[in-house]
Amino acid sequence: MKYMLLIHQGDAPTPRDAEAWGRLSEDEQKAVFADYKAINETPGVSPGLQLEAPETATTVRVEDGRTLTTDGPFVAIKEALAGYLLLEADDLDAAIELASRIPAARLGGAIEVRPIVAW
Amino acid sequence: MTTLEQVFREEWGRLLATLIGFLGDFQLAEEAAQEAFAIAAERWPRDGTPDSPRAWLVTTARNRAIDRVRRDRTLAAKVRQLDASETAEDAMEETEIPDERLELVFTCCHPALALDAQVALTLRTLGGLSTEEIARAFLVPEATMAKRLVRAKHKLRAAGIPFRVPPAHLLPDRLSAVLAVVYLIFNEGYGGRGDLAAEAIRLGRALAELMPDEPEVHGLLALMLVNDARREARFADGAVVLLREQDRSLWDFDQIAQGRAGLDRALALGGRGPYVLQAALASLHVEEPQDWPQIAALYGELARLTGSPVVELNKAVAVAEAGDPEAALALVERLELDQYHYLHATRAELLRRLDRVEEARGAYDRALELVHSEAERRFLERRLAELQA
Numbered sequence: 001m002k003y004m005l006l007i008h009q010g011d012a013p014t015p016r017d018a019e020a021w022g023r024l025s026e027d028e029q030k031a032v033f034a035d036y037k038a039i040n041e042t043p044g045v046s047p048g049l050q051l052e053a054p055e056t057a058t059t060v061r062v063e064d065g066r067t068l069t070t071d072g073p074f075v076a077i078k079e080a081l082a083g084y085l086l087l088e089a090d091d092l093d094a095a096i097e098l099a100s101r102i103p104a105a106r107l108g109g110a111i112e113v114r115p116i117v118a119w
Numbered sequence: 120m121t122t123l124e125q126v127f128r129e130e131w132g133r134l135l136a137t138l139i140g141f142l143g144d145f146q147l148a149e150e151a152a153q154e155a156f157a158i159a160a161e162r163w164p165r166d167g168t169p170d171s172p173r174a175w176l177v178t179t180a181r182n183r184a185i186d187r188v189r190r191d192r193t194l195a196a197k198v199r200q201l202d203a204s205e206t207a208e209d210a211m212e213e214t215e216i217p218d219e220r221l222e223l224v225f226t227c228c229h230p231a232l233a234l235d236a237q238v239a240l241t242l243r244t245l246g247g248l249s250t251e252e253i254a255r256a257f258l259v260p261e262a263t264m265a266k267r268l269v270r271a272k273h274k275l276r277a278a279g280i281p282f283r284v285p286p287a288h289l290l291p292d293r294l295s296a297v298l299a300v301v302y303l304i305f306n307e308g309y310g311g312r313g314d315l316a317a318e319a320i321r322l323g324r325a326l327a328e329l330m331p332d333e334p335e336v337h338g339l340l341a342l343m344l345v346n347d348a349r350r351e352a353r354f355a356d357g358a359v360v361l362l363r364e365q366d367r368s369l370w371d372f373d374q375i376a377q378g379r380a381g382l383d384r385a386l387a388l389g390g391r392g393p394y395v396l397q398a399a400l401a402s403l404h405v406e407e408p409q410d411w412p413q414i415a416a417l418y419g420e421l422a423r424l425t426g427s428p429v430v431e432l433n434k435a436v437a438v439a440e441a442g443d444p445e446a447a448l449a450l451v452e453r454l455e456l457d458q459y460h461y462l463h464a465t466r467a468e469l470l471r472r473l474d475r476v477e478e479a480r481g482a483y484d485r486a487l488e489l490v491h492s493e494a495e496r497r498f499l500e501r502r503l504a505e506l507q508a
Contacts, residue, residue, distance in 0.1 A: 001279035003279075089279075090279075090281070091279045091280065091281035092229075092231055092278050092279045092280045092281065093280075093281055093285070093289065095279070096231070113278075115277050115278050115279060
């Protein structure tokens with residue numbers, strides 16, 4: 001089975017927000033980097049790309065042939081996608097296990113596990 | 120009940136589990152199992168019931184499924200396992216048939232499915248209830264229940280929910296999810312729909328047979344058996360009858376004894392989990408006279424384990440019964456359960472005992488505002504009337 005793991009940052013601090021990031025202890029900060037590195041090196045994982053902050057997003061719609069752009073993500077800032085990775089795993093339990101090791105999941109964000117359509 | 124109906128009740132879950140294990144596809148397995156029973160309905164009355172109905176059903180269903188897969192190439196792509204089964208058309212011996220009901224129950228109660236889907240799938244696959252029966256039991260339209268089942272089965276396949284007993288490090292959490300589903304089914308029945316309670320007990324027995332070393336499984340079964348044994352006495356003229364006012368001649372003492380045997384087994388296995396504690400409480404409740412201090416202590420232990428204010432409320436009732444309504448009221452006043460009618464009913468009862476009639480009346484009124492069940496309402500109204508007399 002192939003899954004995409006969609007990382008929603010939620011309230012989880014990132015180094016982009018120095019104040020929130022500073023509330024983590026130094027050990028916790030190190031663990032975040034170490035955990036992302038370990039996940040990206042896990043067999044079956046194809047690392048995704050990290051996205052810039054949701055505030056930098058531009059949302060595009062086309063209505064009656066006119067292109068409309070709005071500032072910000074399609075969903076609320078807190079619900080916006082922060083990153084993703086691809087996983088090839090035996091089953092959903094394995095995907096859930098990996099998702100639970102992604103730091104965002106324990107720091108106030110959430111991971112959405114979505115199976116990829118197999119043709 | 121005809122032989123076939125009986126075989127259906129006893130064998131459906133096992134047959135389906137075996138077929139899912141073999142075919143790797145819920146929908147195909149279910150259709151093949153149904154087809155096998157349809158053929159049995161036609162042949163058994165004519166040719167006689169086979170020596171081993173189980174082996175006959177598995178063989179027939181499997182061969183039907185293989186035929187279908189061969190006819191339908193898109194299906195074949197989905198059911199990869201079948202390619203290797205060249206000898207599959209041989210009749211099976213009963214001893215060759217694995218019991219995969221545990222795999223089935225853990226799959227149906229996977230936490231990636233919504234709770235209502237877990238309940239519906241468990242009743243459909245393990246219990247063999249029809250979609251219509253499940254819909255009726257949960258008071259939803261049949262089409263809604265059918266959609267729920269289809270969506271759940273689709274997710275099982277599309278999301279890759281594994282058909283297996285979870286590994287040891289996942290087992291405690293996953294087992295409590297399974298037990299919660301069975302207990303939820305039981306409680307739907309306990310509220311008055313007796314057939315679901317019987318179904319939950321059947322599921323509980325199967326789990327106890329499949330997981331003989333899990334104390335919580337025996338605890339849940341014991342809890343259900345003891346509570347269900349009082350079913351006939353719990354209602355009179357459409358109103359709830361309190362335990363101490365129940366007609367004991369209506370209790371099923373054989374079933375209480377079965378429950379207690381299960382509880383002893385659970386305790387011998389070192390069980391002290393929430394279901395074991397609840398079973399011990401249920402067992403203490405049917406003793407005469409009741410050991411209220413012991414009951415209060417067990418509720419205290421259960422409350423520490425679950426952090427549930429509802430359990431604290433039960434503890435307060437036991438404390439009052441043990442002779443200290445004042446202390447009980449103090450416990451009740453601390454609880455944040457304003458929307459729960461039992462809180463107000465209990466508070467009313469305690470105030471009544473302490474001769475604080477005005478406050479008791481107010482509490483009964485509040486309980487009546489919140490109550491949903493007609494039987495409970497009648498009980499509360501009678502209490503309130505007694506107070507005014």
